Amino acid sequence: MPPSVGSSRTTTASTAGTETYLHHKHAHNHHQRHHISLSSSLSAPGGAIVSGVPGALGSGKSHLLANSSARSFVQVKLPHERQELELVDVWATLIPARIASSVISHIRQELPNDPHSLLHLRRLVKETDLNQQDGVHKTSEHVFLHLLICSIDAVPSEDEIRRTLQPMTELAAAKINDRRLFVPVIRKAPKYPALTKQLSKEWSIGTWPIMWRGNPNAIISELPSEDELLYRKNIENLLQLTEKARNDGEIPIATLIVDPITCETVASAVDTRNSSNNPLAHSTMACIAKVADNERLRRQCEVATRDGTTEQLPQAYLCHNLQLITTHEPCAMCSMAMVHSRISRLVYIKNMPRSGGIDRSSGAGYGIHWSKQLNWRFEAWKWEGQDILLYDIGEAINA
Template identity: 20%
Template sequence: MMSAIKIGDSLKHIQPIIGRLVPLPTVQELHPTLEDAEAFVAEIDIKSANKVVKLLDSKFPRDPSLNLAYLRRFAKREHLPDHLKQPQEENGLSEPTSNRAKTIHVLISPPLPDRAELATLLAPHTTTSTGSILSDGAEAPSSAVQLRSTRIPLQPPTSLEQAQQWSRKYWPTVYNPAAQPASHSPPPTILSRTQASIKPPAGFYLALARKLAEEAEQSGRGRAVGAVVVDPAILESSLDEPLSAVVAAAGDSRYHDPNQRSPPPAAPNEPTTTNNSDDQPYHPDSEGQPSDHALMRVISLISHKRLTIPPAASTSNPPNPQPDPPQNPKPLPPEAQPLLHPPLSPLESHFFNTANLSPPSGGGYLCTSLDVYVTHEPCLCCAMGMLLSRFRTVVVGRRARGSELASLDAERGYGLHWRRELNWRAMGFEFVEEGVEDEDEDGGASDGFGFHA
């Protein structure tokens, strides 16, 4: 076994991968679903606009669960969609131009009141000084306020183009990127702030994950997949020592069997370092369990670490990245022994035995506020395990590129990192390595990897 000093020396030589971070889009952004409802539109005297708003809000309170701030409360006739301009003309009525300048249209959103009651309420606030003019030139007597119906979207637009389309089809709509609900996509300010904070060390942590992946493959324990978990609070206070923020690290172990040392089967589109000419066809059923995948293993190690290693005293004083040889973990009673594998390599043990894991927060979940860096896009089971553990951020090095393997691909896969149906969401990023994106565009070997990671 390598000593802690030798491991520390080997970690010094890790060279960060050069590349850029790209936020992963969400399913809601790429595949928006429109929910709409009926609303009323009434034409009122422009001088009564404020009175009408107060009257409507007091008499017919709006649904507090519906945030419709992206819909204009009032609109002039020239800004209305065509179907709201036509009724008067189709009925043979045309309002004098002088009157149109004195009126404005108000939107009454759901829950909708009784039509007759609403018309009676608004009647005193219509323009009555001049009657309407019939198509033959005769004057028609003024009547009660006209209520027209339209459909309105119940979610804010996701782009300026969509807002313009809705303005032409439903009702004048305003696009505000900050108005999106958190279930739709990460708030832009939080996303950009997170991206800026993890951008400098991302290449280093993925290089460390790649080292774990190579170790797993060369030892025959598993595929070339690695995962590294980082505490961003420690990283923020120790930017010059990124290793001090690593709370756990693991490689794949799907072939780990002390009694069997046969070469692993090859996966489609995945280069290997074993150069085995007798590679067998890829069969997912012979690839072990998801609990042997790198991401699930690193979650298991964090769980085991919380039970056996004393928690860090404070994130304001990060530990030395090259600590003294660690003490043996305290023994656990038999009923508390974890069922999954302990660390399988000196490198995994090095980070496992470092006492830098802060007590859990946010209801006691394993990985609240932690970030995970994985060499490959995780499989569906691992992605769900990531969400259930409450990670803050996931950074992937290689994407599955659209298939049943694409757990985070919101366009052709599942986009599990941020779905409004789930009760937890993690900000997702792809690390695009310099010089690799061209291969992806040309459909090269880097486009997907063909196995469950």
């Protein structure tokens, strides 16, 4: 019988049973089924703790799916410093609008790679956008625009910027007489992209404007209803997997990887640290490994049907655009595995305050899903709906 579902909101986590599996991994009959909020609970046969809601035992699936219209997931937001405006100094100059494309092409070839990603900023800015009285200068003949050149960290020397711009002055008509043309000036610009369109507008006031075209990694207030329903159904599968894992003497942590387009489960796995005696045999790692095995077999089959051709198959990141659903907040190792395999979204049920690698209040506060030191980011969502009964594994265990 899979763990059941209560009715109160998930708010706290019990610390009872910490490291139970580390010291008594074979005595699984003594483990408790852990209700995330124990404010109203009843003892049940088999050492389970269940919600004090009539009909909760044995009816987890009906409880989850019957309330599918309610929003039950919240996004694990970015680290705090990425929600505040942080500025960087940039070089800018005034150029004739008619040669803007030539100037941009020239500086891209001449200047070194910028240590800051400025792709979220507008390259060319009008007077109204910059909110500067010395911004765009328009006469009956000419239109001037402000151009973002690069950050000061990329080119600290003003003389070097002037030398780079010098060839461009020859493209300007001789009759244009404006002393501000091609003179580098320092401006303040938002260092990071804004999370929302409204925040983008606020950060652009008095600074170099942000170009908002819809941020695919922006925080959204809620999941689409079809995603909610998909994850609720998959949580039911996770609960059944944890039940089987416990009965087999394993740590009851389970993971699924799903294709959001087809809604099919690509791989599933449970934690096998106990039976394998391998401390790295986490369910997330095993699930990603299964995706790798499936991909290897697919490529072998495809090569075998190509009539002996040796043409290389296209290489892609292992889990690109796939989503991972798991019972517990992944540890730092599993979170990094999701980065390397390019998981697009993580969904989990229970925070792991002492060992998690996602929530900024968990573990060492890594927030790996949106670390500015890494080259991939993914969404992270956690369950915040009805209480779900999970077996207590102890907060110190790396999930």
